Amino acid sequence: MATKRPHSAIHPSRREQVPQDEQPRRKRQKPDHIHGKSFKKAHTVHELRTHIRSLKRLLEHNDDLPADVRVEKERALQTAQHELAETERAKERSDMIGKWHKVRFFERQKASKRLKRARRAVAECEDLAGKVELEARVEEAEVDVNYAMYFPLGMEYVPLFPKRRRRSEGAEGGEGDGGQGVGGDEERQGDQKVWQLVRRCMEDGQLEALRNGKLTGSRAEGDAGSVVTTHKKRAKEKRRAPNVVVEGNRRERRSALAAHADSEAESEGGFFE
Template sequence: MSQKRKLADTADADNHARGPSKKKPFRPGKGHRKHKRQDLDQGEGKGPSISELKSRIRDLRRLLDHVESDPKARMPANVRIERERELEACQHELEEKTAAAQDAERRRHMISKYHHIRFFDRQKATRILKRLRRQLATETDATEGADETPERRKLLREIHDAEVAVNYAIYYPLMKRYIALYPKSKREMKNTDGESNTQEGNSENTAKGDPEMWAAVERAMEEGTLDKLRNSDDGSAGRRPLPKTKSHGTTKKSARENAKKTAQPKQPQIGEQEDDDSDGGFFE
């Protein structure tokens, strides 16, 4: 009778039959770059890309130039009109896509430029807000059932300012140059950690920043338009339109100057006529 083969012998035989296994070398970041490129291609939007539009515009221009230069390569009038309209449409779409790409690139640059400053301002304002809310909770527990005290009113004002500071750091317009709420001076940078902590504790409630944007953030909090303010170009979404008073004065001033300029050439003509009359009388 034949003996059964052991499991180890069969496994070795299978491995020899298949041959040595070849593993692909590991390349870090290769797959990540591929997915990132796919995300960028999907983010360009629907329709042809910028390179495709440029090549199509180049082909249409060559076709129309060839038709004009070579009399043999004429095309019907309706076909020529269609090609010209297509060329204009491609040029218009290329301008729009180029402007959108430039805006997106500028937006990414501004976000990355002020990311750390905004992050530190938001962290500090959030820390101040939490501390003030804890103080308010202890104040309400201590004075439960009593009238509103001046300290409580002061805490409420400080809490409101801290909430505005947090929203200032989050919803400040992304396309506008960011002005820090808590800028560090050169003296604070040279101090040690302990000294800087004491200075921070003394002046952490005093937020600086841009006063106009501070008022715009407060107004946006009341109206519920913080997202609109964040995505605006220059923060005009949270500002009220100013009355145009100077423009009327400039137009009136320019109108007066134009009237003077038009009235000035009339004076020399009268003098020239008098000179002509006198010369003529003398020679007569």
């Protein structure tokens, strides 16, 4: 039986093709990020709560902690509490998205069909008065589409077209989705406050902020109210400011202004007025 030639006897051009028995093949390693746990598993709510509880016990039961250690543990406690709040908020948001995903999808499809019918009706209409009314319905149908798309993800979704409404309309009249009801108030339900907020955000270009929960109805309504309140305060302060020109030093001017303010207070309101 012929003996096997040593590796050195093989031609250099064929050495890469001949397997080497002395050196076993190294197993291909996977990237580091595949071996590690995902962010959701690495930052569980249970671990964060345990960490917060241990930090609270450490700070409450150890009064002789050094100042720098106590400050460090207090900062760690605040960080853990913030992470816990963010994790719980993200979980609630994820659950809410999964709960209403199908409803929002089908309502967006239905609102898009109503919008197409409304635009077709505007294009086919020749009467000027009827065209104005149909254009208003087109605007409402556009708001309906954006309502289904940009309703705040962290809030409980309020359907525009509930199933009970559709069934009752189908049982009574047959065509509950006819062309006469395009964008009509009798068919649309939903949350009217959010619907109006979507309409304002369409004009301001803030639909994405509304969808991500960065804009709420109270905030949008409070901006105008705060401006009005500020103007009222300034007008009130200007009205109360005494328009008296007094000559003399600082003490004399101050006493004269105080006397003028007292006289105005007496003249504005009596004792039993």
